[in-house]
Amino acid sequence: MTEKITLHGSFLSAPTYKVGLMLALTGRDFAYRHVDLSKGEHKSPGYLDLNRFGQVPVLRHGTETVVQSNVILDYLADLTGAFGGADANERRQAR
Secondary structure (H helix, E strand, O other): OOOOEEEEEOOOOHHHHHHHHHHHHOOOOOEEEEOOHHHOHHHOHHHHHHOOOOOOOEEEEOOEEEEOHHHHHHHHHHHHOOOOOOOHHHHHHHO
16 A cells, blocks of 8 residues: 555545545545646646546546545545445445
């Protein structure tokens, strides 16, 4: 679990906030890359290479790219062992 985690997002985005909050609560070190939505950075070719939908957030972890905040939260729960629940019922309750 030593691969670098980078969160691409916008300060004004609630989905970005959810992912950043989970990273902070789990104590994971991560880098943050701001995507300026007002300047259309989320529609630039480079960003569309990360997320074809042109949305924030995007999580990069080593060679993995994960999009959509709820999918990212599931990924982080599996990665960190936090907020995931011990069984299917606990996972449903956490979500």
